[in-house]
Amino acid sequence: xxxxxxxxxxxxxxxxxxxxxxxxxxxxEYIRRDEEGNVEGITTAVDDVSLDIRQGEFVAVLGxxxxxxxxxxxxxxxxxxxxxxxxxxxxKDTKDDAxxxxxxxxxxxxxxxxxxxxxxxxxxxxxxxxxxNMGVPTKEIWERVEExxxxxxMYQYRKYSPNKLSGGQKQRVSIAGVIAMHPKCIVLDEPTAxxxxxxxxxxxxxxxxxxxxxxxTVILITHYMEEVIYADRVYVMDKGRIALQxxxxxxFSEVEKLKxxxxxxxxxxxxAHELRREGFPMPKxxxxxxxxxxxLEHCVSAVM
Amino acid sequence: MLRDITLGQYYQAESVIxxxxxxxxxxxxxxxxxxxxAFDGFWGYGVAALFLGxxxxxxxxxxxxxxxxxxSIVFLLSVTVIFNLxxxxxxxxxxxxxxxxxxxxxxxxxxxxxxLGFLIIGSSxxxxxxxxxxxxxxxxxxxxxxxxMRVPVHEIAMMMSIALRFIPILMEETDKIMKAQLARCAxxxxxxxxxxAKSLVPLLVxxxxxAFRRANDLAMAMEARCYRGGDHRTRMKPLHYEKRDYIxxxxxIGYLVAGVAAGKLIPVLLGGVVL
Numbered sequence: 001x002x003x004x005x006x007x008x009x010x011x012x013x014x015x016x017x018x019x020x021x022x023x024x025x026x027x028x029e030y031i032r033r034d035e036e037g038n039v040e041g042i043t044t045a046v047d048d049v050s051l052d053i054r055q056g057e058f059v060a061v062l063g064x065x066x067x068x069x070x071x072x073x074x075x076x077x078x079x080x081x082x083x084x085x086x087x088x089x090x091x092k093d094t095k096d097d098a099x100x101x102x103x104x105x106x107x108x109x110x111x112x113x114x115x116x117x118x119x120x121x122x123x124x125x126x127x128x129x130x131x132x133n134m135g136v137p138t139k140e141i142w143e144r145v146e147e148x149x150x151x152x153x154m155y156q157y158r159k160y161s162p163n164k165l166s167g168g169q170k171q172r173v174s175i176a177g178v179i180a181m182h183p184k185c186i187v188l189d190e191p192t193a194x195x196x197x198x199x200x201x202x203x204x205x206x207x208x209x210x211x212x213x214x215x216x217t218v219i220l221i222t223h224y225m226e227e228v229i230y231a232d233r234v235y236v237m238d239k240g241r242i243a244l245q246x247x248x249x250x251x252f253s254e255v256e257k258l259k260x261x262x263x264x265x266x267x268x269x270x271x272a273h274e275l276r277r278e279g280f281p282m283p284k285x286x287x288x289x290x291x292x293x294x295x296l297e298h299c300v301s302a303v304m
Numbered sequence: 305m306l307r308d309i310t311l312g313q314y315y316q317a318e319s320v321i322x323x324x325x326x327x328x329x330x331x332x333x334x335x336x337x338x339x340x341x342a343f344d345g346f347w348g349y350g351v352a353a354l355f356l357g358x359x360x361x362x363x364x365x366x367x368x369x370x371x372x373x374x375x376s377i378v379f380l381l382s383v384t385v386i387f388n389l390x391x392x393x394x395x396x397x398x399x400x401x402x403x404x405x406x407x408x409x410x411x412x413x414x415x416x417x418x419x420l421g422f423l424i425i426g427s428s429x430x431x432x433x434x435x436x437x438x439x440x441x442x443x444x445x446x447x448x449x450x451x452x453m454r455v456p457v458h459e460i461a462m463m464m465s466i467a468l469r470f471i472p473i474l475m476e477e478t479d480k481i482m483k484a485q486l487a488r489c490a491x492x493x494x495x496x497x498x499x500x501a502k503s504l505v506p507l508l509v510x511x512x513x514x515a516f517r518r519a520n521d522l523a524m525a526m527e528a529r530c531y532r533g534g535d536h537r538t539r540m541k542p543l544h545y546e547k548r549d550y551i552x553x554x555x556x557i558g559y560l561v562a563g564v565a566a567g568k569l570i571p572v573l574l575g576g577v578v579l
Binding site: 077079101104105108109111113115116117118119120121122124125128129130131132133134135136137138141142145162163177178181 | 436437465466468469472473518521522524525526527528529530531532536537538539540541542
């Protein structure tokens with residue numbers, strides 16, 4: 001596939017060109033064992049993946065279930081270690097035991113189920129948990145908690161019990177909990193998979209704001225196409241390998257290829273694609289309603 | 305809904321007692337309970353009643369909440385009172401068939417009900433004015449010396465607070481599983497005890513599996529947020545003794561002295577009248 005090897009010199013024009021995450025030839029194998037502990041077989045969850053993510057980028061990793069995207073994400077936070085290959089986060093090798101805590105602080109991680117990652121019984125206490133673990137002085141913890149809760153728009157809920165919040169709100173609290181550790185990079189492992197559409201919008205809005213305003217590198221793992229269109233770059237994973245990569249526009253131009261990988265494309269993109277196949281002069285990779293309307297107007301005036 | 309339940313029995317109010325350091329409240333409760341068993345004679349209990357009364361008044365928690373705790377021990381209390389009444393040997397007051405109520409029996413029964421009653425009310429005051437969180441924090445700090453004896457105090461406190469956080473979640477989950485099993489004609493209500501216990505299996509197995517899964521996820525999330533035990537950790541809400549806490553300690557010492565003195569001196573002053 002030629003698009004796998006495309007050159008993306010054009011998308012590094014955001015500030016800070018230093019690589020924050022660098023993955024080389026990463027292979028990760030799960031060893032399946034039967035009840036007696038004998039090796040039954042080996043599953044290669046991530047197969048020869050290399051990627052570079054620059055400071056300040058918004059990168060999305062797409063893939064259906066079992067494509068290895070979550071396994072990849074867990075390598076970026078030193079929760080899993082490569083079977084082969086190397087992962088560097090901010091210049092540090094994740095296999096280096098001495099660097100583990102630095103890496104976890106540099107690359108914060110938000111997980112799928114909001115209930116299983118909130119530790120505190122009050123919102124503000126949960127956000128303070130990370131800084132507490134890092135040994136930040138009390139006064140500074142409070143400042144960090146305040147600023148992180150404000151960054152995700154949850155400041156007015158600081159005294160609430162997490163049990164009384166909606167899924168989207170809980171997930172924003174989890175994100176605040178990570179930001180309070182002042183990471184350079186946030187890895188979000190399907191943060192919206194368990195949320196309703198309203199909650200999904202809230203979370204994605206918060207994530208985009210962090211990337212735009214705070215300039216935090218965002219790595220978003222998801223299988224919702226709509227969340228990907230705001231990314232600077234998209235990696236599509238299949239069977240542990242990177243099957244496609246490029247800007248959202250480049251990736252969504254490959255409608256047929258995406259269908260082959262059992263992935264949907266956003267509805268407007270699909271409609272534009274179908275129109276193009278019927279011979280209308282629609283551009284490739286239409287992403288938003290607005291773009292579609294403009295393209296259609298163009299198209300209609302050309303036909304008339 | 306289940307998610308609205310409040311844990312423990314914390315009663316939200318703005319009072320001096322609520323603002324006290326949890327360690328003061330824990331310590332006072334322990335001392336108060338000891339004092340109930342150390343005082344002899346009714347004058348000491350008079351002082352205890354006065355002390356308790358003032359604390360309740362200060363706490364701004366309605367008295368009926370304190371009495372709620374009493375309901376659970378009514379049975380225990382009545383059994384002990386009856387046994388003490390009838391089975392204490394001594395000077396008989398009333399004779400019913402072969403059982404006799406003695407003067408000593410009445411004294412013991414009354415003393416015992418006062419002790420148990422005050423004990424329950426006293427500890428209720430503490431749980432009503434302290435959040436479970438503060439209690440765990442207080443316990444962790446008070447038991448810190450045990451760390452030297454290799455008791456994992458921080459870990460125990462962390463387990464307690466995580467348990468408190470997950471109780472409502474697991475209750476909700478139980479509710480969900482129960483409804484799912486009921487929809488498939490599970491029967492949790494009829495049959496004898498053994499049958500009913502057996503019918504809980506399809507409820508407990510999924511619940512346990514999900515609890516383990518949650519524990520696994522939570523452990524990963526905690527590690528991802530740099531959790532590595534109690535060392536090198538700072539606190540967002542550290543416990544500090546303030547002026548009012550020292551005053552509270554002084555008052556408690558005053559109370560103990562007054563109670564002991566009242567038990568010893570007042571009978572002497574009244575010319576040796578022992579109740």
